[in-house]
Amino acid sequence: xxxxxxxxxxxxxxxxxxxxxxxxxxxxxxxxxxxxxxxxxxxxxxxxxxxxxxxxxxxxxxxxxxxxxxxxxxxxxxxxxxxxxxxxxxxxxxxxxxxxxxxxxxxxxxxxxxxxxxxxxxxxxxxxxxxxxxxxxxxxxxxxxxxxxxxxxxxxxxxxxxxxxxxxxxxxxxxxxxxxxxxxxxxxxxxxxxxxxxxxxxxxxxxxxxxxxxx
Numbered sequence: 001x002x003x004x005x006x007x008x009x010x011x012x013x014x015x016x017x018x019x020x021x022x023x024x025x026x027x028x029x030x031x032x033x034x035x036x037x038x039x040x041x042x043x044x045x046x047x048x049x050x051x052x053x054x055x056x057x058x059x060x061x062x063x064x065x066x067x068x069x070x071x072x073x074x075x076x077x078x079x080x081x082x083x084x085x086x087x088x089x090x091x092x093x094x095x096x097x098x099x100x101x102x103x104x105x106x107x108x109x110x111x112x113x114x115x116x117x118x119x120x121x122x123x124x125x126x127x128x129x130x131x132x133x134x135x136x137x138x139x140x141x142x143x144x145x146x147x148x149x150x151x152x153x154x155x156x157x158x159x160x161x162x163x164x165x166x167x168x169x170x171x172x173x174x175x176x177x178x179x180x181x182x183x184x185x186x187x188x189x190x191x192x193x194x195x196x197x198x199x200x201x202x203x204x205x206x207x208x209x210x211x212x213x214x215x
Contacts, residue, residue: 002208002209003017003018003207003208003209004016004017004018004023004209005202005209005211007174009137009138009150009152009174009179010136010137010138010149010150011137012024012026012136012137012138013025013026015069016172016202016209017065017069017209018204018205018206018207018208018209019061019064019065019184019204019207020032020170020181020182020183020184020204021065021181021184022152022172022179022181023065023069023071025069027073027135027136028069028070028071028072028073029071029072029073029074029075029135030065030066030069030071030073030074030075031074031075031077031140031152031181032062032074032075032076032077032154032181032184033076033077033078033079033142033153033154033155033181033182033183033184034077034078034079034111034154034155034157034181034183034184034185034188035058035062035076035079035080035081035184035185036079036081036183036185036188037055037058037080037081037090037094038055038081038090038091055089055090055093055094056093057186058184058185058186059093059094059097061184062074062097062184063097063100063101066101066104071104072104072105073104073105073106073107074104074105074106074107075106075107075108075109075129075140076106076107076108076109077109077111077140077141077142077152077153077154077155077181078108078109078110078111078112078141078142078143078153078154078155079111079112079142079154079155080108080110080111080117080126081116081117094124095124098124098125102125105127106125106126106127107126107127107128107129108121108126108127108128108129109129109130109131109133109140109141109142110128110131110142111142111143111154111155112142112143112155131143132147134149137149137150138150138151138152139151139152140152140153141153142154142155143155144156144178144180145178146177146178147177150177150178150179151177151178151179152179152181153178153179153180153181154180154181154183155180156173156180156190156191157170157182157183157188157189157190157191158170158171158172158173158180158182158190158191158192158193158201159171159182159190159191159192159193160192160193160201160203160212162203162205162210162212163212163213165205168190168192169203169204169205170182170183170190170203170204171193171201171202171203171204171212172200172201172202172204172209173193173199173201174199174200174201174202175196175198175199176198176199180193182204195212200212
């Protein structure tokens with residue numbers, strides 16, 4: 001087990017990072033999916049008692065990844081937001097974080113939770129990318145589907161059970177022509193990754209990555 005796993009996708013070397021991100025060194029590009037900023041506040045407004053600090057924790061992890069990889073660009077593959085935009089602490093936390101990373105180009109492929117994003121993208125210093133935007137041999141999407149290029153997507157929040165460990169763990173689900181990233185936010189549920197022939201699943205295990213053993 002290691003903190004990252006180097007693999008080849010569509011002829012490109014990439015790194016799968018234990019903090020639920022993919023780094024493409026040749027492009028100095030960090031890819032994450034399903035950040036879900038403001039989820040805790042949205043749930044509390046709905047009367048559900050959840051702990052505070054989720055946004056701060058996720059942004060601190062993201063900052064550590066940018067410093068570790070020295071990535072020049074960040075792309076969020078959907079669900080940058082969790083829901084409707086309202087004034088809240090998470091927005092101030094984002095603006096402070098964004099000022100600290102003013103030199104980093106940040107693009108977002110809008111997801112199903114991002115209906116309000118277009119109205120606020122300029123204010124939050126974000127670029128909007130269309131679903132299926134092409135980058136080298138890759139097609140970047142929120143909703144997974146196969147295409148003419150290797151697709152990198154999010155949305156499903158894949159998780160799996162790892163032998164000998166309790167619980168379900170976030171995972172990279174690597175399928176022929178399609179790689180699905182785990183949700184970056186720790187405050188999410190997930191879908192069981194059901195491997196078919198030719199699939200690989202690499203779990204994120206508290207700072208380490210490990211491939212699910214072959215059947």
